[in-house]
Amino acid sequence: MHLTTLLLTLALAWPASLPSPPLAWPLGPPRPQIVRGWEPPAGPYAAGHRGLDLAAPVGAPVRAAASGVVTFAGRVAGRGVLTITLPDTGDPPLRTTYEPVDPLVTAGTKVTRGDPVATLAAPATGAAGSSGAAGSAHCAGSCLHWGLLRGDTYLNPLLLLRQGPSRLLPVTGQALFAGSGGGTRS
Secondary structure, three states: OOHHHHHHHHHHHHHHHOOOOOOOOOOOOOOOOEEEOOEOOOOOOOOOEOOEEEEOOOOOEEEOOOOEEEEEEEEEOOEEEEEEEOOOOOOOOEEEEEEOEEEOOOOOOEEOOOOEEEEEOOOOOOHHHOOOOOHHHOOOOOEEEEEEEEOOEEEOHHHHOOOOOOOOOOOOOOOOOHHHOOOOOO
């Protein structure tokens, strides 16, 4: 079998053999449409988008993207917000955030990945909801703003979703592994 054919066969078979990912989409199935992606800010107070906006109708069930403990369920700037802290993810631990939501759980509740934790709320409008973290400021309709933080640092939630193997690049006469002639892995 030609090496390229072998690599393609392995790539197509790989996802089925992987264990389930530690995180999952907070909406769906099916996989939600990303209305606005991660746009990391240049500094702590600079413009950017500190999470993902996922399209969904008001009232859609929001599920825990990972197992953890609810550390906040309440209102911030006129919007319902839910935060789940993920154990064993370093110091400080990772936290996932969801807004605008109507929480179904309270602070201190242990949740498992996939558990319903909230329903998507209508976008906030007016002075209380004008800060623009989610809702009408970013979406033409309704959407869920899904965030990920470590301490005060915002991260891209997509980094935690394993969607299969790494993309394979064409082999062009390079050794596949560093130990077999200095080639690189992708």
